[in-house]
Amino acid sequence: VGGTAMYFKALAQGISDLPSADPATRAQIEAEAAERGWPALHAELEKVDPEAAARIHPNNRQRIQRALEVWRMTGKPLSAFWADEQGYMGGHASWDAHSLAGVPWPVISIALAPHERSVLHRRIEARFDQMLAQGFEEEVRRLHARGDLNPELPAIRAVGYRQMWSYVVGETDLATAREKGIIATRQLARRQLTWMRQWPDVQWLYSEDGVDTNYQRVIEILKQTGKIV
Structure with missing residues (x-):
């Protein structure tokens, strides 16, 4: 779910420290997808990040591409960044006193x-x-x-x-x-x-x-x- 809700959550809790997109890595993934198909790349994602693969549809090429891009650039699965974000995919810690992002205001x-x-x-x-x-x-x-x-x-x-x-x-x-x-x-x-x-x-x-x-x-x-x- 995106839009206003995600903007509010980012303000209150911050967002994962994901790497910026890399054109070369993306181009390589696109080339592989053209040759093998996105479901095949989804199967590859299952091997390196089963949690992310379980949440991403085999035909959702944008999210498959991003998950593989993060893995290839950092050696760290995308799901690990989600865990670092403390609740991105569900389960929210309380932000009653101050946000988890450390902003200087109560939320x-x-x-x-x-x-x-x-x-x-x-x-x-x-x-x-x-x-x-x-x-x-x-x-x-x-x-x-x-x-x-x-x-x-x-x-x-x-x-x-x-x-x-x-x-x-x-x-x-x-x-x-x-x-x-x-x-x-x-x-x-x-x-x-x-x-x-x-x-x-x-x-x-x-x-x-x-x-x-x-x-x-x-x-x-x-x-x-x-x-x-």
């Missing part, structure tokens, strides 16, 4: 979401329809017309883009692309909520309560934690 976790899942689903559907009304199809058609993009790229594999790309290239109709895009967005939202519920000491606000109620709730949380009087 208060506040999450906002609809209380009822049906509300979230309606909003997701409305948002996707708004995207379509505002030219989402035309945007993806322009991206396809560039000629230098393909459906395996991370940007095109993103939720919504992947489904609309399938429609633009004639693999499905618009109604099906819309339905699959909405379903994929719901699945992403569920994963995000599940991930956020694992945060220590998280305080939940509910969008149905309105701005004024939630504002007062934030003030109460800050008073309870001693951040304001």
